[in-house]
Amino acid sequence: xxxxxxxxxxxxxxxxxxxxxxxxxxxxxxxxxxxxxxxxxxxxxxxxxxxxxxxxxxxxxxxxxxxxxxxxxxxxxxxxxxxxxxxxxxxx
Numbered sequence: 001x002x003x004x005x006x007x008x009x010x011x012x013x014x015x016x017x018x019x020x021x022x023x024x025x026x027x028x029x030x031x032x033x034x035x036x037x038x039x040x041x042x043x044x045x046x047x048x049x050x051x052x053x054x055x056x057x058x059x060x061x062x063x064x065x066x067x068x069x070x071x072x073x074x075x076x077x078x079x080x081x082x083x084x085x086x087x088x089x090x091x092x
Contacts, residue, residue, distance in 0.1 A: 029066075029067060030067060032066075033063045033066045033067050034063065036063075036066075037059050037062070037063050040058070040059045040062050040063075041055050041056065041059040044058055044059065
């Protein structure tokens with residue numbers, strides 16, 4: 001009986017492709033953070049009345065926090081799933 005050729009990518013090829021995808025995802029997340037930073041700055045400056053220096057500093061911290069968090073909604077899911085009225089805890 002002849003061996004069937006594997007359709008899977010060779011290990012080194014799959015690792016290279018995964019690394020490229022992660023780099024693209026990281027660049028995209030950075031782009032989103034940078035594009036949203038003017039909105040954060042304007043909100044702090046105009047609506048909260050912060051000084052320019054503090055607004056710039058807080059915007060920088062917000063962008064860094066956005067980039068550091070791999071999954072922004074993870075903490076919210078844990079909190080909402082423990083509520084008695086959530087769909088996961090429903091037994092009826």
